[in-house]
Amino acid sequence: MTTTAPPQTTLTRAQIETTIAALQPVQRVMVRLLLLPYLDPPAEDIAFMARERSEPNMRAGLKQGGRSQVAHDKISGLPKDWIIAVENKVRQFQTQLRGQLTRLNLLADFLTDYLAGLQQEITATEQLLASECEIGSESLEDLRAQAKLSPLTYALKKLAARADKEEIEEADYLRERLSLEFQGRLRQRDRFKKRLNLILLERQASILSSLSDEFLAEIWCIAVGPITNRRVKAVQAYVNALASTLKSSLDAASFAAAVNAGIGPKLAGGSKNEGIGSKPLAAEPIPPITPKPCEHSEGGTKSLTAKLRSLAIYELGEDEEVKMWPRTVPCLNCLTVVRVAQLESGIIGRALDEVVAQVKTRSAFPRKETPATAPVEAPASQDKTAIEVEELLRPFIGDDAGQVGAKSW
Numbered sequence: 001m002t003t004t005a006p007p008q009t010t011l012t013r014a015q016i017e018t019t020i021a022a023l024q025p026v027q028r029v030m031v032r033l034l035l036l037p038y039l040d041p042p043a044e045d046i047a048f049m050a051r052e053r054s055e056p057n058m059r060a061g062l063k064q065g066g067r068s069q070v071a072h073d074k075i076s077g078l079p080k081d082w083i084i085a086v087e088n089k090v091r092q093f094q095t096q097l098r099g100q101l102t103r104l105n106l107l108a109d110f111l112t113d114y115l116a117g118l119q120q121e122i123t124a125t126e127q128l129l130a131s132e133c134e135i136g137s138e139s140l141e142d143l144r145a146q147a148k149l150s151p152l153t154y155a156l157k158k159l160a161a162r163a164d165k166e167e168i169e170e171a172d173y174l175r176e177r178l179s180l181e182f183q184g185r186l187r188q189r190d191r192f193k194k195r196l197n198l199i200l201l202e203r204q205a206s207i208l209s210s211l212s213d214e215f216l217a218e219i220w221c222i223a224v225g226p227i228t229n230r231r232v233k234a235v236q237a238y239v240n241a242l243a244s245t246l247k248s249s250l251d252a253a254s255f256a257a258a259v260n261a262g263i264g265p266k267l268a269g270g271s272k273n274e275g276i277g278s279k280p281l282a283a284e285p286i287p288p289i290t291p292k293p294c295e296h297s298e299g300g301t302k303s304l305t306a307k308l309r310s311l312a313i314y315e316l317g318e319d320e321e322v323k324m325w326p327r328t329v330p331c332l333n334c335l336t337v338v339r340v341a342q343l344e345s346g347i348i349g350r351a352l353d354e355v356v357a358q359v360k361t362r363s364a365f366p367r368k369e370t371p372a373t374a375p376v377e378a379p380a381s382q383d384k385t386a387i388e389v390e391e392l393l394r395p396f397i398g399d400d401a402g403q404v405g406a407k408s409w
């Protein structure tokens, strides 16, 4: 199979910045806008755009992409609110673009680490099934094969109820519990792998795209016609300049691909153009974004934060996870909570022995300790026992654990 290698990304940030700075002003401004998530347009770019607000022809799109005729010395005489208006637009779009990239990077990191930890959970459970329950490799295969069909939450609730009523022996309990966890983890791994793959695709698309002509026109406050014209010319000039920076190390096909990407059509989504290959810049960390409080965290939903934290350390019930993932985790604020919990919990890079010990503790047979020392509080202790059982099972049954048998399935 022959494939065309993508253009070599041996360019450094300094080379890119120098190349852009050497372009004609209108092209320089345009290229920096196309690379807005990675570059901060300087004050002179802002002033350049603001200056064109004074030209009715340009704003109406009557002048097709010509150079600004306004004298250079007018820059200092610009009304301040024009400059502020352009500056605000630039920051607004930059914040949006950076927020999106930050979210995708954060999500990709979270998911990658999550899957590594999940694999440990699976291996640990497998080990315990073999060592504590003498489950052979064939039975493990059966469990794997049936993982997709196993109704985990219901089965765990039933198991909890049986343990509570002392209808099950410890050895049977342990085998069933670990088997159910094992299957739950396998399903979870499938879900998270799919999520990671989607995010990596989305991130790739995001890196390779840039603002649409409509948005560029909104920032610049001129008509779309001249914007398109300028973009095409600016990208050609930029790619030419880069090529000479690289001393023609781009081969003809890669060069053509880069130019075509820059002048290419609008993406299917409608709000973006194909980008100009900002990979060397995208590889660098973008300035941190402070997430805004989201609607999920409003109304004092402390339990949401608690759930997000449980998710990070593999303790959120399967039902809950499936329900809350699409609603909350794609949001930068919620995602930040999850990622911080993951980083601070010490869950990343645990030794397998440690994971095995944790799984063993978590899945231990719930013993009812007869409260010999406090007979007066017998009813309260009963409740407590029930709560402890729930607590042990919570990772897999979610928050409504108290309603064993109360719901119709």
Ligand SMILES: [Zn+2]
Pocket: 294, 295, 296, 297, 328, 331, 332, 333, 334, 335
């Ligand atoms: Zn949120």
